[in-house]
Every structure is written in structure tokens, then in C-alpha cells.
Amino acid sequence: MFIQQLINGLALGSVYALIALGYTMVYGILQLINFAHGEVYMLGAYLGIIVLGVLTSFGFTASHLPLSLVIALVVSMAFCAAYGAAIERIAYRPLRHAAKLAPLISAVGMSIILQNVVMLAQGKEYKNLPPLLASEGLAIGGANASPVQLFILGASVLLMVVLQLFVARTRLGKAMRATSQDRVMAGLVGININLVISVTFMIGSALAAVAGVMVTLYYGVVHFFMGYTAGLKAFTAAVLGGIGSIPGAMLGGFALGLIENFGASYVSSVYKDAFAFLVLIITLILRPSGLLGQKAVDKV
Amino acid sequence: MVRIGAAGPMTGDQSKMGIDLRNGTELAVTEWNEKGGVLGKKIELLAGDDQADPKQAVSIANKFVNQKVTAVVGHWNSNCSINASSYYNAAHIVAISPASTNPRLTQQGFKTIFRVCGTDDQQGGVAAEFVIKNLRPKRVAVLHDKTTYGQGLADFFKKAVEGKVQVVYYDGIQTKDPDYKAVLTAINETKPDVYFFGGVYPEAGRLVRQAKEVGMIIPMITGDGVYDPTFISIAGKAAEGTYVTFGKDPSGLPTNKAFNDRYRGKYGEPGPYSIYAYDAANIILAAIKATGSTDGLKLAEYISKGTFPGAFGEISFDKNGDVTRAPYVVWLVKNGAFVETK
Numbered sequence: 001m002f003i004q005q006l007i008n009g010l011a012l013g014s015v016y017a018l019i020a021l022g023y024t025m026v027y028g029i030l031q032l033i034n035f036a037h038g039e040v041y042m043l044g045a046y047l048g049i050i051v052l053g054v055l056t057s058f059g060f061t062a063s064h065l066p067l068s069l070v071i072a073l074v075v076s077m078a079f080c081a082a083y084g085a086a087i088e089r090i091a092y093r094p095l096r097h098a099a100k101l102a103p104l105i106s107a108v109g110m111s112i113i114l115q116n117v118v119m120l121a122q123g124k125e126y127k128n129l130p131p132l133l134a135s136e137g138l139a140i141g142g143a144n145a146s147p148v149q150l151f152i153l154g155a156s157v158l159l160m161v162v163l164q165l166f167v168a169r170t171r172l173g174k175a176m177r178a179t180s181q182d183r184v185m186a187g188l189v190g191i192n193i194n195l196v197i198s199v200t201f202m203i204g205s206a207l208a209a210v211a212g213v214m215v216t217l218y219y220g221v222v223h224f225f226m227g228y229t230a231g232l233k234a235f236t237a238a239v240l241g242g243i244g245s246i247p248g249a250m251l252g253g254f255a256l257g258l259i260e261n262f263g264a265s266y267v268s269s270v271y272k273d274a275f276a277f278l279v280l281i282i283t284l285i286l287r288p289s290g291l292l293g294q295k296a297v298d299k300v
Numbered sequence: 301m302v303r304i305g306a307a308g309p310m311t312g313d314q315s316k317m318g319i320d321l322r323n324g325t326e327l328a329v330t331e332w333n334e335k336g337g338v339l340g341k342k343i344e345l346l347a348g349d350d351q352a353d354p355k356q357a358v359s360i361a362n363k364f365v366n367q368k369v370t371a372v373v374g375h376w377n378s379n380c381s382i383n384a385s386s387y388y389n390a391a392h393i394v395a396i397s398p399a400s401t402n403p404r405l406t407q408q409g410f411k412t413i414f415r416v417c418g419t420d421d422q423q424g425g426v427a428a429e430f431v432i433k434n435l436r437p438k439r440v441a442v443l444h445d446k447t448t449y450g451q452g453l454a455d456f457f458k459k460a461v462e463g464k465v466q467v468v469y470y471d472g473i474q475t476k477d478p479d480y481k482a483v484l485t486a487i488n489e490t491k492p493d494v495y496f497f498g499g500v501y502p503e504a505g506r507l508v509r510q511a512k513e514v515g516m517i518i519p520m521i522t523g524d525g526v527y528d529p530t531f532i533s534i535a536g537k538a539a540e541g542t543y544v545t546f547g548k549d550p551s552g553l554p555t556n557k558a559f560n561d562r563y564r565g566k567y568g569e570p571g572p573y574s575i576y577a578y579d580a581a582n583i584i585l586a587a588i589k590a591t592g593s594t595d596g597l598k599l600a601e602y603i604s605k606g607t608f609p610g611a612f613g614e615i616s617f618d619k620n621g622d623v624t625r626a627p628y629v630v631w632l633v634k635n636g637a638f639v640e641t642k
Contacts, residue, residue: 001489004514008481124311126502130536135512144515219478219506220534223313226478264482270446270472272482 004143005261011149011218013257014156018211019234020241020249021163022084022204028180028244029200031100035107036087038231039114040080040205044212045222046122047076049129052216065132069217076213077206084205085198093194111227119224129220152214159207160250166203167246176200180244236280242293251291255279302343302594304329304584305364306577307374307384308399309352313476313502316530317376320571321398322347325373327563327574328581338588350375354383354448361387369393370594371584373577377500378402378420379448385413392596394584394603398576401524402452406620412600414617416580416610417573418547418626420449420523424456426628427496427521427545430641432464435519437493441469443483443507445499453523454498468492475503481510488516500525504542505534512538519543521630527572532636542633547626549640550575550611559611579610 019041026034051072060068091110095103138145167173178186179196187193215230216222233256241252256276263275283290306325308318322345329345337343346367348360357380364372365387371394375381381400388395389410397405397415401423406413431437440461444454451472458467468490473483484507487495497504497520504526511520521543532539550556559578563570586608587599607616616624631638 001485004485004488005482008479008485008514012479012481125315126313128505128530128534130533131509131538135538136515144513146513149513215478220509220536221313221478221502221506229476260479261482261485265486268471269480269483269486270474272474272477 001265003141005265006258007140007143007145007149009258009261010254011152011257012261013237013254014153015211015215015218015230015253016234016237016256017250017253018156018159018207018214019230020237020253021160021246022208023235023238024241024243024246024249025176025200025204027238028246029176029183029197030092030096030103032092032103033107033235034087034092034201034204035104035231036091036110036114037204037208038227038234039111039118040084040087040227041208041212041215041230041234042118042222042224042227043083043114044076044080044209045216045226046118046127046212047079047209048072048213048216049127049222051075052129052132062132069213073210073213076209080205080209080212081202084201084208087205088198088201093197111231115224115227122224124224126221126223129216129222131220132217148214148218152218155210155214159210163203163207164246172196172199233276236276239290240280240283242290245290245292245294248290248292255291302338302341302588303346303367303369304343304581305346305348305360305367305369305372305374306581307348307350307357307360307364307372307380308376309380310347310349312351314352314376314500316528316571317399317573318349318352320574321374321376321577323563323567324398324570324574324577325581327559327566328578328585331562332585338585339592339594343585348374350377350380350384352377352380354379357381357384358387360384364388365391365393370588370596371395371599373398373580373584375400376573377447377449378405378452381405381415382408382448385410388412394587394596394599396580396583396603398580399524399573400449402448404448404452406622410621411604412596414580414583414600414603414621416576416583416615416623417524418628419622420453421456422626423523423545423628424453425460426630427457427523427543428460430543430545430630431494431496431521432461434641435494437465439466439468439490439492441487441490441492441495442467443469443487443495443497443499444472445475445497445503446472447475447499449525450498450500452498453525454496457496457498469495473499473503473507475499478506479510480507481514484511484516485514488514492518494518495520497522497526499523501528501531502534505531505539508542509535509538521545524572527631527638529569529637532633539633540635543641544631544633544638545628546572546631546638548612548629553611553613555609556611575611579608579615583608583610583615 237252241248308321310318350357361384527546
């Protein structure tokens with residue numbers, strides 16, 4: 001049972017981690033909690049189910065699955081990246097020099113708007129996608145890692161490595177780090193701040209889109225309200241790992257997935273959601289800046 | 301103008317059930333209106349969306365009371381029906397639920413509350429008997445969704461199998477949670493031969509779908525809340541081999557041909573509870589016609605004593621407001637459809 005719960009927890013955790021990355025990257029640069037981020041994930045899931053549906057009607061069958069998955073991922077990532085950049089441009093940039101609470105309220109408003117737009121466009125009903133992949137996958141010590149789980153785990157880890165390399169090695173990544181350290185100073189040395197912020201939103205949103213498509217494939221259920229709980233959990237994961245820290249968001253996501261699974265199986269599934277928040281409270285009491293977060297030092 | 305209410309979950313993950321309920325009621329109302337209404341007045345249908353939420357059900361009940369409806373077809377979920385029933389009873393409004401199976405609904409001593417479906421003690425008993433006789437398990441697991449309906453049904457099943465079979469697992473799950481792999485893995489560890497689920501199709505669909513992914517190959521047996529094609533469309537092939545208790549199939553009966561044809565022409569394929577809602581609405585309207593009154597207490601008295609034509613033959617009620625006979629049978633999901641087991 002332990003190994004099976006480990007696999008379940010890692011698959012769930014990597015979804016949380018992918019969404020948490022968007023929260024943490026935006027926070028790192030703007031010190032803003034982008035509450036509309038959960039909705040971007042929801043949009044990604046909708047795009048996944050729509051693209052897969054359209055492809056099926058064009059005659060793509062199960063044997064084309066890898067190809068249709070790639071198309072669904074690319075379309076969803078591109079669309080959500082554009083959405084993320086647009087959200088920043090419309091709702092946050094005009095308020096960048098306003099009081100700190102103003103963009104936060106704007107974020108909550110954006111989240112409500114997006115939920116309602118999708119509800120009006122797609123309806124209040126749940127949309128279902130029948131399972132596309134077989135359920136039997138790798139047998140590991142009596143446990144079964146299904147193909148979807150392996151795909152989720154593999155794709156997430158790959159994306160996290162790419163992101164880490166991007167931030168550490170590329171010019172744009174360096175510009176992002178500089179902007180997160182001191183936005184004004186970075187601007188003075190010639191970094192295009194607006195571009196860096198837009199790119200940050202696009203990357204975060206594209207990662208959320210991947211999470212959305214994978215969840216569509218994993219659970220087969222999509223609805224307009226799904227971004228709320230998922231966003232809350234991913235935000236918890238980001239805070240758990242230390243908000244603003246990229247490795248922290250990954251660690252927080254995996255930790256949260258594992259905690260939920262082990263809590264639900266060894267204690268009781270009735271309190272599944274409670275474990276996540278219980279652990280968050282304990283962590284914040286013992287380590288207020290999160291597992292990998294750095295103590296905020298005010299620069300003079 | 302005579303006003304009839306139809307209440308159920310018309311948005312959210314159980315929305316299909318509420319819409320089926322409303323359509324069934326609407327069909328009956330339309331037919332009566334075509335024949336000139338009742339008591340020389342047109343019948344107006346008011347729909348109330350309780351979102352499968354008992355708190356929302358109370359606000360719908362209050363709304364119906366203020367709108368002076370004569371009678372209500374609804375609600376769908378047991379907890380919604382039970383919460384709303386005291387308001388209907390106090391306002392002397394007849395409420396006939398086409399689907400709420402929790403026994404408590406009609407055991408509150410309310411004169412105006414009825415149902416045209418069976419109850420969960422009967423249903424849980426039929427499921428238990430079927431499991432013991434046909435599947436001969438040594439160990440069973442029991443799972444529920446923590447709602448009045450789901451937990452109630454699971455408890456009746458558990459009570460009926462206890463002493464004959466070992467119950468190795470009993471726990472609740474959170475509705476709306478997308479991921480049930482943790483609890484399924486824990487169930488699988490206790491090595492049951494079959495597991496019972498008390499709940500509704502969105503959760504049941506995710507459960508059987510994810511059960512296969514954690515290597516669980518035992519069948520699920522569950523109740524009437526899962527009897528809907530949506531269950532199969534959520535779970536795909538994983539739904540195969542699931543047992544569901546539900547009423548007998550009325551579609552073969554000649555009395556239902558007219559209903560099926562008209563319903564299909566207007567709304568598409570009838571849902572499992574469409575015809576129950578249609579029956580409930582017809583009973584209400586027949587009672588109004590026969591008593592010449594829209595007074596709830598008079599209607600309730602007439603309904604409790606009368607006999608009415610229904611989907612499965614004649615419907616009559618016992619002193620609580622339950623139907624006198626409610627034949628549950630076990631259905632099996634086979635080749636993507638529900639098949640009655642013999």
C-alpha cells in the first residue's frame with residue numbers, strides 16, 4: 001500500500017507543483033498573489049477537453065493519442081500564456097504603483113470574472129472525458145503506476161528541470177532574477193521590466209495549462225469551479241515551500257500531494273482536505289517563511 | 301392559475317437529474333394544459349434549482365411558499381427533500397419526491413409529504429441479499445459520500461450484511477474531490493471481494509475509474525443514485541461489471557410507450573427519474589381535479605387514500621406517504637449499458 005500511495009501522492013503533487021510555480025514566480029517578481037491563477041488552470045483544462053474532443057471528431061483515434069495530446073498541450077499552453085499576459089496587462093500593470101492591496105483586489109475580481117465567463121460560455125454542467133489511456137501501467141512492488149500517472153510525473157519533472165535551467169542559465173532568466181531582487185535597479189541597468197513581467201506571467205500560465213490538460217486526462221471531469229480548490233491547494237503548496245522560491249514550490253507541491261494521500265489512507269479520507277491545511281498551519285508556526293523560503297530582509 | 305413547483309439540482313454536477321425531473325413534470329403539465337388545464341385554470345410550472353444543497357433547498361421551499369404554489373414535485377436529493385419538507389408541511393403544500401429514498405423523509409409525521417420511489421432500507425436489503433447470494437463474498441468494504449442519502453444507504457447495506465459477511469472497511473469520502481486514489485488504495489489493502497458505495501454518479505464514476513488505476517479489480521455495488529448513463533460516460537470501460545440497485549425497467553410496459561415517445565420528441569432520451577416525476581405530477585393534478593380544491597390538506601388526504609395509474613402499474617400510498625410496493629432489482633453495467641440481472 002505504501003508504494004501505491006507514494007505513486008498516487010507524487011502524481012497529485014506534481015499537478016499541485018506545476019500550478020504552485022505560477023503563484024511563486026509572480027510573487028517573486030511582483031510580491032503579488034495572483035488569485036486568478038487557479039482560473040488559468042481551469043481554462044487549460046477546458047481547452048484540453050475541447051481540443052481532444054475536436055480532434056476526435058476529425059478522426060483522431062486512440063492510436064493517434066500521443067499526437068493529439070501534444071496538440072492539446074501546445075494549444076492550451078499558447079492560449080493560457082496569452083491569457084496570463086493579458087490578465088497582467090489589463091488587471092495588474094495599471095495598478096503597479098498603487099497601494100499593495102489594490103492589485104490583490106483586482107486579482108480576486110479577475111478570478112471571479114474568468115469563472116463567470118467560462119460558466120456562461122460552457123455552461124454550469126460538468127464535462128466528462130472518457131478514459132483515453134489504459135489503466136494498467138508499470139507494476140512496481142505490487143503497486144500499479146498507470147500510464148497517465150507516469151505521463152504526469154514525467155512531464156512535470158521535465159518541465160521543472162527546463163524551468164530551472166531557463167532561470168539559471170539564460171539571459172532572460174538572469175533578467176528575471178535581477179527583477180525579483182530589485183525591480184527599480186534592474187530597470188536602471190537596462191532590463192525591460194515590462195517584458196520580464198509579461199514573460200513570467202506567460203510561463204506560469206503555460207505551466208498551469210499543462211496541469212489543466214493533465215488533470216483532464218487523469219480525472220476526466222472539468223467544470224468552471226475547479227480552479228478554486230486547485231488554486232487554493234497550489235497556493236498552500238507555494239506557501240509551504242516558501243513563496244517566491246521556485247524549488248520551494250516544487251517541494252511544496254509534492255509534499256502536499258503526499259500528505260493528502262497518506263493522511264486520507266492511514267487516518268481517514270473524510271478529512272482529506274483538512275490535512276493539507278493542518279500541515280500548512282504547523283509549518284507557518286515553526287517556519288514562517290516556508291520550507292525553502294528566505295527570511296525577508298528589508299533593504300535600506 | 302394553478303402553480304406547481306419542480307425542484308431539484310439543475311446546475312452543478314448532478315444537474316442532469318434536476319433537469320430530467322423538471323422535464324418529466326413539465327410534460328405532465330403540458331398534457332393537462334392541452335386538455336384545458338385543471339379546475340378551468342391553466343397550470344403554471346415554476347422550476348427551483350436547489351443545486352443539490354440542503355441550504356439552497358430551504359430557500360427554494362420558502363420561495364415556493366411565497367409564490368403560493370399548490371404542490372411541488374421534488375426534491376431529488378434526500379437531504380434537500382428532508383430539509384424542505386417541514387416548510388412545505390407547515391404551509392400545507394403537497395410535495396411528492398420522485399427520487400429521495402432516505403426513509404426519514406416520510407417518517408417525520410408530515411401529512412403533505414409523499415414519494416413515488418422506494419426507500420433505502422428496502423434498497424440496501426436487496427443489494428445485500430444479491431451480494432450474499434450471487435457474489436458469495438467473504439469480505440466487503442463499505443464507502444459513502446457523507447450525505448443523508450449516501451451514508452444512510454451505506455448503513456442499511458452494512459446492517460443487512462453484518463453477521464453474514466465480514467465488513468473490513470467503512471469510511472466516507474468528500475464529494476466533489478477529484479482524486480479518490482488514496483481511499484481506494486486503502487480499501488484494496490483490506491482485500492475485500494466486493495465494495496458497496498452509497499452515493500451519486502459523479503463520485504461513483506470517478507471511483508470505479510480510479511479503482512482500476514490502483515489495481516483494484518473487485519466489482520462495486522451501489523444504489524439508485526448511480527443509475528444514469530452519465531455514470532458510464534464518466535468511467536468508460538471501468539464501469540463494466542458494476543451492480544446498481546434500481547426500480548424495474550418500465551420501458552417495456554405498454555403504458556409507457558406514449559410517455560417515452562412524447563418525452564423523446566420534446567427533450568430527448570428520458571432519464572431514470574423522468575417518469576417518476578411525470579407520475580408525481582399526474583398524481584397531484586388528478587387529486588386537484590378530483591377534490592376540486594387547491595387546499596394542500598384536502599389534496600394530501602385524497603392522495604393518501606387514492607390509487608393512481610403509474611409507470612409500474614397502480615400507485616397507492618401507506619400511512620407515511622411511501623408507495624405500498626417498490627420493487628428494486630439489481631442492474632449490471634454490461635457493454636456500456638445497464639442490463640437487468642435475473
